[in-house]
Amino acid sequence: MSGAGPTLFLGALPSRSLFKFPPNNAPRAIPPPFGESSFKAPFGISDDVYNKALDARVPITIATVYAASVFALNWYNRRHGNKPWALSKTRAFRAFVILHNVFLAVYSAVTFVAMVRTLKHSIPHYSEPNALVGTVDALCKMNGPRGLGDAATFSPETSTWGVRNPLIRLGHDGLPDTSDVGRIWNEGLAFWGWFFYLSKFYEVVDTAIIIAKGKRSTTLQTYHHSGAMMSMWAGIRYMSPPIWMFVLVNAGIHAMMYTYYTVSALGVRVPQAVKRTLTSLQILQFVVGTTFAGIHLFMAYTVPVSVAYKAGEALSNLSPSSISSAVSSATSAVPMTSATAAGVALLKKLVYRAAGEEGLAENIHGAPDAGFALGGHRSPQQVIQDKVERTIYRTEYQTVPCIDTTGQTFAVYLNMIYLLPLTGLFVRFFVKSYLRRTSSQTKHATKKRTLSKSVADAMHGVDREIESLGRAAEDGVGNVIKSAKNARNNARGRSSGNTDAKRVGSLSPANQKFIDSFQQRVKQGLKQLGEDAEGTPERAKRVASEVGKKLEAAAKDSNKKSDKANGELNGDAKQPANGVKKEGEQDEKPNGINNDGSDEKETNGVNKEENEEPPNNSEAGDEAETNSMKKEENDENQSEQIIATTNVEPLPSQAPADGPANGGLLRGN
Numbered sequence: 001m002s003g004a005g006p007t008l009f010l011g012a013l014p015s016r017s018l019f020k021f022p023p024n025n026a027p028r029a030i031p032p033p034f035g036e037s038s039f040k041a042p043f044g045i046s047d048d049v050y051n052k053a054l055d056a057r058v059p060i061t062i063a064t065v066y067a068a069s070v071f072a073l074n075w076y077n078r079r080h081g082n083k084p085w086a087l088s089k090t091r092a093f094r095a096f097v098i099l100h101n102v103f104l105a106v107y108s109a110v111t112f113v114a115m116v117r118t119l120k121h122s123i124p125h126y127s128e129p130n131a132l133v134g135t136v137d138a139l140c141k142m143n144g145p146r147g148l149g150d151a152a153t154f155s156p157e158t159s160t161w162g163v164r165n166p167l168i169r170l171g172h173d174g175l176p177d178t179s180d181v182g183r184i185w186n187e188g189l190a191f192w193g194w195f196f197y198l199s200k201f202y203e204v205v206d207t208a209i210i211i212a213k214g215k216r217s218t219t220l221q222t223y224h225h226s227g228a229m230m231s232m233w234a235g236i237r238y239m240s241p242p243i244w245m246f247v248l249v250n251a252g253i254h255a256m257m258y259t260y261y262t263v264s265a266l267g268v269r270v271p272q273a274v275k276r277t278l279t280s281l282q283i284l285q286f287v288v289g290t291t292f293a294g295i296h297l298f299m300a301y302t303v304p305v306s307v308a309y310k311a312g313e314a315l316s317n318l319s320p321s322s323i324s325s326a327v328s329s330a331t332s333a334v335p336m337t338s339a340t341a342a343g344v345a346l347l348k349k350l351v352y353r354a355a356g357e358e359g360l361a362e363n364i365h366g367a368p369d370a371g372f373a374l375g376g377h378r379s380p381q382q383v384i385q386d387k388v389e390r391t392i393y394r395t396e397y398q399t400v401p402c403i404d405t406t407g408q409t410f411a412v413y414l415n416m417i418y419l420l421p422l423t424g425l426f427v428r429f430f431v432k433s434y435l436r437r438t439s440s441q442t443k444h445a446t447k448k449r450t451l452s453k454s455v456a457d458a459m460h461g462v463d464r465e466i467e468s469l470g471r472a473a474e475d476g477v478g479n480v481i482k483s484a485k486n487a488r489n490n491a492r493g494r495s496s497g498n499t500d501a502k503r504v505g506s507l508s509p510a511n512q513k514f515i516d517s518f519q520q521r522v523k524q525g526l527k528q529l530g531e532d533a534e535g536t537p538e539r540a541k542r543v544a545s546e547v548g549k550k551l552e553a554a555a556k557d558s559n560k561k562s563d564k565a566n567g568e569l570n571g572d573a574k575q576p577a578n579g580v581k582k583e584g585e586q587d588e589k590p591n592g593i594n595n596d597g598s599d600e601k602e603t604n605g606v607n608k609e610e611n612e613e614p615p616n617n618s619e620a621g622d623e624a625e626t627n628s629m630k631k632e633e634n635d636e637n638q639s640e641q642i643i644a645t646t647n648v649e650p651l652p653s654q655a656p657a658d659g660p661a662n663g664g665l666l667r668g669n
Contacts, residue, residue: 005302006133006148006397012300014403017156019413023406027154027161029054029237030143032190033178039117040188050194059233063226066204070222071470071477073211078474084214097209098265105258107199111192111251115244118188121181122146133301138183140241140296140402144168146182149303153404164305166393189244196247197232200225219470220422220463227418234414238407242293242415249285253278276456283426283459290419293412302397309392422462429461430454 028051034044077083087093124134124146134148141151143161150165161170171177180186204225207217228250235243257278263270403409433454 006130006304007302008133008136009300009399010295011298012401014297014401014409018403018406018409020406021410023238023410024156025407026156026159027175027239027405029239030175030178030185030190032188032194033186035179039114040121040186041191045191045194053194053198054233054237056233056237059229062201063229066207066229067222067226068477070207070211070217071474072481074216074470075474075478075481077211077214077216082214082216085212088212088214093212094265098262100205100209101258101262101265104199104203105255105262108251108254108258111196112248112255114188114192115248115251118184118192118244119248121187122184124148133303136299136301136402137303139244140299140301142183142185142189142239142241143176143180144183145180149305151183152176152180153400156405164303164398166306184244185239189247193232193236193243193247196251197229197236200229200232203228218463219466219473222470223422223466231411231415231418234407234411238405238411240408240411241402242296242412245292246289246415249289253281253285256281279459280455283422283455283462286419286422287426290416290423293415293419296402296412297409299402300399301402302399304395305398306393307396309394422466425462425465426458430458433457433461 028047031045031047031050032041034041037043122138124131124138128134130148137148137151138146141153144150144152144163145168147165150163150168152161152163152168152170154161161175163170169177176186178186207221207225210217210221231246232243234240235246260270260274260278403412434450437450437454
C-alpha cells in the first residue's frame with residue numbers, strides 16, 4: 001500500500017500461516033560476524049559449532065534431567081532430615097561458592113553492558129525523522145544494514161533471504177552480508193545472546209549448592225532455570241525479535257542478584273529490603289517479558305519501498321491523437337535525421353509531460369542503447385512506443401509484519417507459555433490482596449504502602465502455589481524410585497531362582513523377610529519366658545496357685561487379728577501376739593517365680609532385645625512400610641511389657657480395710 005509516510009499499527013492480527021508446529025527449520029541461525037576482535041564479537045565462532053549447540057535435543061535433554069534430578073534430590077534430603085552434606089562443610093566448597101557467584105555477577109554485568117551497546121548502535125536517535133517507526137523496525141528486523149526498510153528478511157514462501165531496497169545486496173551465499181552494521185544481530189546479539197543461552201546450563205550449579213547444604217531447592221527456581229533454557233534456545237535458534245529483551249533484563253537482574261549472593265557468602269549482612277527488591281524485580285520481569293513478547297505478534301508498520309514500473313504501461317492508456325500531438329510537439333525541437341541517445345530521452349520526457357505524467361517523466365534518463373537514426377519505414381510513434389518500455393522506480397509505503405517466520409512465532413509463544421502461568425498467578429494474588437487491603441470493610445483500611453504490600457502478598461501466594469505443586473512432583477518422583485527399586489529386587493529374585501521373591505500383598509520380599517525374622521524372635525523370647533503355646537497354660541496354673549496361697553495367708557492373718565481384738569475386749573491378756581506378728585512377717589515374703597531375680601533379669605533382657613531397632617534389611621524405597629512395621633513392633637513390645645509387669649509384680653500381704661481378697665486383686669491388676 002502507498003501512503004504519505006511510515007505508520008505504526010498495533011493490534012494487527014498475525015497471519016495464520018505463522019502458527020505452525022513444529023516450526024520450519026529454515027533459516028539456520030547466522031553466526032556472529034568476525035573480522036577483527038571487538039566488543040560486539042570478541043572472537044569468532046564457526047557455523048558448525050554455533051548451530052550444533054542450538055540443536056533442540058541439547059536444551060530438552062538438559063532441562064529434563066535437571067528437573068528430575070532436583071525433585072529426586074529434594075526428596076532425598078527430606079528423607080534424611082535436610083542435613084547438610086559432608087562436602088558442604090569443607091573450606092574448598094565455601095571458596096567455590098564465592099568464586100561461582102563472583103564469576104556469574106561479573107559475566108552478567110558484562111553481558112548487560114554489551115546489550116546496552118547493541119541497542120545504542122541499532123536504534124535511531126529520537127531526533128531523526130520517523131524515529132518511532134524506525135525504532136520498531138530496528139527491533140523487529142534484526143539482520144541487514146541500518147535504515148528504515150533496509151533490513152534483510154527471510155521469506156517462508158520462497159525459503160530465501162531478500163531485501164526491499166534495490167541498492168542493497170545480499171552476501172555471496174544468499175545470506176545477509178556479514179559486513180552489514182546497524183542492526184542488533186550483527187551488533188552483538190548473535191555473540192552475547194548465544195553465550196547467554198549456554199550460561200543457562202551452568203547456572204544450575206546454584207541448585208547443586210543449595211541441595212549440598214541440605215536445603216530444599218524451591219520449585220520456582222527449578223521452573224525458572226528449566227524454562228530459561230528453552231526460551232533462550234528458541235530465541236537464538238530462530239533469531240526471534242523479543243529475545244534481546246530477555247538477554248538485557250535477565251542479565252541486569254542476575255548481575256545484582258549474584259552480587260548479593262557474593263556479599264552474603266562473604267558474611268556481610270545485607271538489609272532485607274535489598275532481597276525484597278531483587279525478588280520484586282524477578283517477578284516484574286515475568287510480567288513485562290510476557291507482555292513484551294506477545295505484542296510482537298500483533299504489530300505491523302509501513303516502510304518505504306521502491307516499486308518497479310514499466311513506462312509502456314502508462315503510455316498504453318494514451319489515445320492515438322494524444323501521442324501524435326505529443327510527437328509533433330517533441331519532433332519540432334529534435335532533428336529527425338540523426339537523433340542521439342540524449343535526444344531520444346528528451347523526446348520521451350516531452351511525451352510523458354504532454355500526457356500529464358510528470359512523475360514518470362522525471363524518472364526517464366538517457367540510455368547507452370538509445371542512439372539510433374530516426375527515419376526509414378518506422379514512424380516516430382513506433383520508436384517512442386518501443387523505447388519507453390523500460391523499468392522505472394517509484395517510492396511507496398508497504399505494510400510489513402514484525403514477525404516473519406514460523407520459528408520466530410514459535411519462540412514468542414514458547415516464551416509466553418513459560419512466563420504466563422507465573423504472571424497469571426501473580427496478577428491474581430495481587431488483585432485479591434489489593435482489594436482486601438483497600439476494602440471499606442477492612443479494619444484500619446489505608447492506601448499507604450498498599451501497592452508494595454500487595455506485591456509482597458502476591459509473591460508469597462505465587463511461591464505457596466508453586467511449592468505445593470513441587471512437593472507433589474517430588475513425591476511422585478519418590479514413588480517412581482520406590483517402584484523401580486522394587487522391580488529391581490523382584491527381577492534379582494527371579495534371576496537367582498528364589499521362589500520367595502514375590503510380593504505378599506503390599507509387602508516387598510525384603511519386608512516380608514523382616515517380618516518373618518521378627519516373629520521368630522518373638523516366639524523364642526516367649527518360649528524362654530514360658531509364654532509360648534505350651535508354657536502359657538502351665539504358667540497360668542502356677543500363678544493361680546501362688547495367688548491362692550497369698551489369699552489363704554491373708555485370710556489367716558485377718559482371722560488371727562480378729563481373735564486378738566476379741567481377746568483384748570474380753571480381758572484375755574495371754575494371747576501370743578508376738579507369734580502372730582512373726583507369722584505375718586513370714587507371709588509377707590514373695591514366693592514363686594514372681595520373686596525370682598534371675599527370671600526378672602531374663603524378662604528385662606528379652607524386652608530390651610525386642611525394643612532394639614532390628615537391622616533394616618529392606619531397601620530405602622520401602623521406608624513407609626518399614627516404619628509402619630516398627631510402630632507395630634513397638635506397640636507389641638509395650639503390650640508384652642505390660643503383661644510381664646502384671647504377672648511378676650508381688651502381691652502385698654497387707655490388705656486394705658475394705659477386704660484383703662479384693663484389695664489384692666485390684667493391686668495386682
